[in-house]
Amino acid sequence: MILPGFGVAAQARLAGAHALVVGCGALGCTAIDLLARAGVGTLTLVDRDVVELTNLQRQSLYVDADARAGVPKAEAAKRRVQAIDPALRVHACVEHLSSDNVEEFVNDCEVIIDGLDNYRTRYLLNDAAVKLGKAFVHAGAVAMRGTSMPILAGVAGALGIPRSDAPCLRCVFPEVPAPGEGETCDTAGVFGPAVAMVGAYAAGQAIKLLAGRVDLLDVSFWSMELETNRMSRMSLAGAGRAECPCCGARQFEFLDAETDGRCTVLCGRNAVQVRPAAVAQMDLVRLQMRLASLGTFVMADGLLVGSLAGSMELSVFPDGRAIVRGTTDPMVAQTIYDRCIGQ
Ligand SMILES: [Zn+2]
Structure with missing residues (x-):
């Protein structure tokens, strides 16, 4: 209340605001905690995953008991938020965000916060934010580095910012990075303080927006890296492209794509096949090196085959297809695919 511009009127705006956090991993945990404590009245939390022991190094809303019981992250996060402030409205959605349900989620909120670990869903949210006229705060972190940027294309007019x-x-x-190109926290690891910084930065941008302090926004591509301790900002002035397929031509390719046909349960085999989001030639030798920290992977008959923690097995084909053995749950298979191969 004492901070200039965050007095009674701004606090009332926060109390009446609705934020959507997609992904309740480390970025999401940090952002959710700060949004809840800032008094953002309604939070919708979307995550398809359950809490695991290896999450606790950085995912600050969860405790050992959540991991042991395998509680869904959205549910565990909701419980924690309600313990912080019982007056807040929290919706926990244990769902895979896809073109089928994204617009429903985005429609109801004022700002979207990116707590994701895969690129494709970010592009899907970008489409939905532009189409439905919402602000979207991107955040991403892996290893010791991270980035954030506010995506205001859908709300530029309302905020009085030139479209360009x-x-x-x-x-x-x-374009979305090709499958297998991007590192993930499971293949490259992640430094807890780095991801907390990025999550806090993104939450700060969202709180400024919701409180009506647009003048304080950092409209830049912000990045930081704790290995060499560098931070940088690249202004987004003039970066809006009239020829952009999404915000320029308003062709929402990711919303229109059939993302949900990617998983096929292989009958009677306790396995699920996952197709890549886009056809790509996969460099399996490179992928083999990247997956070394997850298990023993060997090349066999042109496939990359290996065992993961638990009783899961993963076979990757050169065209980016993969078969996950040890589950018949498409959501579990898709999660393993995203973690190991990316997208
Ligand atoms: Zn654009």
Whole structure:
């Protein structure tokens, strides 16, 4: 209340605000905690995963008992938020965000916070935010580095920002990285303080937006890296592209794509096949090196085959297809695919 510009009126705006946090991993945990303590009245938390022991190094809303019981992250996060402030409204959604349900979630909120670990869902949220006119705060972290940027293309008019100074994600990064190209926290590891910094930065941007302090927003591509301790900001002024397929032409390819046909349960085999989001030639030798920290992977008959923790087995084909053995749950298989191969 004492901070200039965050007095009674701003507090009332926060209490009446609704934030959507997609992904309740480390980024999401940090952001959710700060949004709840800032008094953001309604939070919708979406995550398809359950708490595991290895999450506790960085995912600050969860405790040992959550991991032992395998509580869904969205549920565990909701419980924690309600312990912080019982007056807050919290919706926990244990769901895989897809083109089928994303618009429903995005429609109801004022701001979306990216707590994701895969690129494709970010592009899906970018489409939905632009189409439905919502603010979207991107955040991403892996290893000892992270990035954040506000995506204001959908709300530029309402905020009085020129369209050319309010790029969407695709104005800056036109295409999703190819499968197997991006590192994930499971293949590269993650430094707890780095991901907490990025989550806090993104939460700060969302709180400024919701409180009506647009003048304080950092409209830049912000990045930090705790290995060499560098931080940088790249202004987004002029980065909005009129020829952008999403915010320029308003063609929402990711919303229109049939993302849900990617998993096929293989009958009677306790296995699920996952297809890549986009056809790509996969460098299996490189992938083998990246997956070394997860288990023993060997090349066999042109496939990369290995065992993961528990009783899961993963076989990756050169075209990016994979078979996950040890489950018949498409959501579990998709999660393993995203963690190991990316996207
Ligand atoms: Zn754009």
